[in-house]
Amino acid sequence: xxxxxxxxxxxxxxxxxxxxxxxxxxxxxxxxxxxxxxxxxxxxxxxxxxxxxxxxxxxxxxxxxxxxxxxxxxxxxxxxxxxxxxxxxxxxxxxxxxxxxxxxxxxxxxxxxxxxxxxxxxxxxxxxxxxxxxxxxxxxxxxxxxxxxxxxxxxxxxxxxxxxxxxxxxxxxxxxxxxxxxxxxxxxxxxxxxxxxxxxxxxxxxxxxxxxxxxxxxxxxxxxxxxxxxxxxxxxxxxxxxxxxxxxxxxxxxxxxxxxxxxxxxxxxxxxxxxxxxxxxxxxxxxxxxxxxxxxxxxxxxxxxxxxxxxxxxxxxxxxxxxxxxxxxxxxxxxxxxxxxxxxxxxxxxxxxxxxxxxxxxxxxxxxxxxxxxxxxxxx
Numbered sequence: 067x068x069x070x071x072x073x074x075x076x077x078x079x080x081x082x083x084x085x086x087x088x089x090x091x092x093x094x095x096x097x098x099x100x101x102x103x104x105x106x107x108x109x110x111x112x113x114x115x116x117x118x119x120x121x122x123x124x125x126x127x128x129x130x131x132x133x134x135x136x137x138x139x140x141x142x143x144x145x146x147x148x149x150x151x152x153x154x155x156x157x158x159x160x161x162x163x164x165x166x167x168x169x170x171x172x173x174x175x176x177x178x179x180x181x182x183x184x185x186x187x188x189x190x191x192x193x194x195x196x197x198x199x200x201x202x203x204x205x206x207x208x209x210x211x212x213x214x215x216x217x218x219x220x221x222x223x224x225x226x227x228x229x230x231x232x233x234x235x236x237x238x239x240x241x242x243x244x245x246x247x248x249x250x251x252x253x254x255x256x257x258x259x260x261x262x263x264x265x266x267x268x269x270x271x272x273x274x275x276x277x278x279x280x281x282x283x284x285x286x287x288x289x290x291x292x293x294x295x296x297x298x299x300x301x302x303x304x305x306x307x308x309x310x311x312x313x314x315x316x317x318x319x320x321x322x323x324x325x326x327x328x329x330x331x332x333x334x335x336x337x338x339x340x341x342x343x344x345x346x347x348x349x350x351x352x353x354x355x356x357x358x359x360x361x362x363x364x365x366x367x368x369x370x371x372x373x374x375x376x377x378x379x380x381x382x383x384x385x386x387x388x389x390x391x392x393x394x395x396x397x398x399x400x401x402x403x404x405x406x407x408x409x410x411x412x413x414x415x416x417x418x419x420x421x422x423x424x425x426x427x428x429x430x431x432x433x434x435x436x437x438x439x440x441x442x443x444x445x446x
Contacts (some may be wrong), residue, residue, distance in 0.1 A: 069109040069150040071163065078354055082238045083107060088114045091174035093336070098233050099168045099184075102198040108156070108165040118176075120183040121210035122281075131287050134210045145271060148223045150302045153274040156219050164218065168239045171218045172279075180212025180282060191428050192417070211254045217241055218274065225275045226264060226378065228368035239349070241384065243357060243433045247350035249281040252364055252392035256281045257289060257389045258348070265380025267406065267413055277383070289397070294394045304398035308341050316436040318370075319443055322357045322365050326401075328436035333426045335408035336379065336435060338367060340401040347388035348399055367403060370443030374407070375432025381405040 079099030087093050088110040097103055125132050131137040146152065148158060156162045163167075164171050199208040219227055219238055228237070249258045251407065263270050263278035285293075296303050305428035311317065311327040318338060319326040326340040340363065346352055354358065370381045372433045382404050388397035408416040408429045419425045 067109045067111070068106045071107060073105075076240060076244075076354075077130075078236065078357070080135075080237050086110075086111050086167075087173065090114070090226055091117075091176070093164070093171065093173040094174065094241075095166070095168050096237050096243070096244075097171040100233055101168065101169055103167060106116055106166075107442050110165045111156075112161050117182050117296060118178075121179065123208045124208045125206040125208075125436065127204045129287075132208070132284060134179050136177075136179045136210065138144040139179060145273065147265075151223045151272075151274050153216070153218045153272060153276055154223055159366060160415075163216075164221075168218070168221055169234065170220075170239055170241050172215050173218050175214040177279070178212070178214035180210050180214055180280060182213070183209065183211050184213065184252055185211050185283070186293055194392075208283075210404065211283045213252060213255065215245060215281075217245075217251075217260070217277045217308065218281060219277070220275050222364060223274055226368070226372070227262065227275060227277075228365065228372050228407040229275075230365065232365065235365050236342065236358060238277075239357045239361045239364070243349040243352060245279055246387065248350070250350065251277065252281065254283050255281045256392075258283050258387060259286070260349070260385040260387075262381075263384040265378065267380040267437065268382060269280075272375070276380050283394065288386075289389065292397060293393055296393070298418045301396045303396070304341065304345070308343070311339075311341075315433055318436055318440045319363060319366060321359050323359045324363055326363065326367055328432045329441065330432060332403040332428060332430075332435060333420075334406060335369065335414055335430045336374070336381070336403075336404040336405035336439065337432075339402075340364075340367070340403075340437065342399055345395070346399045347394040347397060349385060351401070359369065364401070366443055366446060368438060369446035371403070372444040375410045375411075378406050379405050380413075 069085040074080045081097040083095040085093050095107060105431060121134050121136035123132045123134050150235040154162050155167045156165045163173055167365055219230060246258045249255055259280045312325055317436050324340055324342055326338055328337060329339050371381060384402045386400045386402060388394045408414045
C-alpha cells in the first residue's frame with residue numbers, strides 16, 4: 067500500500083514528500099535533486115502504538131533554567147545491530163521507523179525530550195519567561211510542549227556526514243532549512259535547534275548517520291546570554307565579530323557567502339564557528355546560493371576534522387538560530403562545531419571548574435588550533 071503524500075519541490079529540484087506514520091507522527095522524505103527513487107512511498111504497516119505522555123519541565127529557581135523530565139527517553143535504542151537499525155528503510159525482518167527507501171528522511175522522535183504535544187493540543191500556553199503553569203513554594207513546573215525530530219542523512223547503517231556526496235549534503239541542508247521554517251510556525255515553539263552528535267565519545271546511541279532537531283517552548287539559556295551581550299555591545303555584534311575574525315590568523319575556510327574560523331575565546335580543543343557574510347537569522351532565510359555553498363563548506367570542514375588524526379574525530383555540530391519570534395534582527399545564524407579531542411589519544415572532560423562553575427580553561431591556543439584545522443581542511 068502506498069502512503070498518502072503532500073509533495074512540494076524547491077527551486078533547487080529537491081522534493082519534499084510529507085506523510086504520516088501509523089501512530090500519527092509526521093514523516094518527511096527529502097529526495098535529492100538527482101534522485102533515482104520512484105515517487106511512491108510505502109505506508110507504515112506497523113500497528114499504531116500509543117505515544118508517550120508529554121514530559122514535564124521543572125524550573126531550577128537558582129538559575130531560572132528549565133529542565134525537561136522526559137522519562138520516555140530511557141526506552142530508546144542503544145547501539146543496535148545493523149539488522150535491527152531503527153533508521154534503516156523497513157524490511158520484512160526490520161519494521162523500522164521509515165517504511166521506504168529514501169535519500170534523506172525526517173520524522174518525529176518516538177521518545178522526545180519535548181512534546182509530543184504542542185501548545186494548542188496540550189491545552190496550555192507555551193512557557194514564556196516566568197509565567198508559571200504550576201507553582202508550589204519554590205517548585206515550578208510546566209508542560210514540556212514542543213517537537214523533537216530525527217534527521218537521517220542516508221539509508222546506510224554506517225557512515226558519517228563527511229562521507230556524503232555534495233548532492234546529498236545539499237539535500238540535508240534543504241531539510242534543515244525547511245524543517246526550521248515549518249517548526250518555527252508551530253504553536254508554542256520559541257526556538258529551533260538542528261544538531262548532530264558524532265561518535266560514541268559524545269554519547270551517540272545509534273551508528274546510523276543522523277542528526278536531530280529540537281524545537282523548544284522557550285528561548286534557551288545560551289541565547290538569553292547572547293541577547294545580554296548584544297544589549298551591551300550593540301545590534302551589530304555579529305558583524306563586528308565576523309570582520310575581526312576575517313582579519314585574524316584564525317580563519318579556517320572562506321567562501322563567497324560564509325567564513326569559518328576558530329573563535330578568539332575558543333573553549334574546546336577543536337572549535338569552529340561559521341558565520342554568513344550578511345545578516346541571516348536562521349537556515350530558513352538562506353538563499354539557494356547560500357545553501358549550495360553551505361553544503362560544500364560544511365562537507366569540507368567535517369572532512370578536515372576527520373584528517374586531524376588517524377581515526378575519526380568525535381564532534382557536536384550545532385546550528386545556532388534566532389528565536390522564532392524575537393531578536394531576529396540582531397541574532398545571526400551560526401554553525402558551531404566542537405570536539406573534546408585534544409590529542410590523538412586524549413579527550414577533554416568537563417571536570418570541576420567547567421562542569422560546576424562554568425569557568426573554562428582552554429587546552430590549545432586558538433591560533434594553533436586554527437593552523438592545524440586549516441591544514442587538515444586544505445588536505446581533505
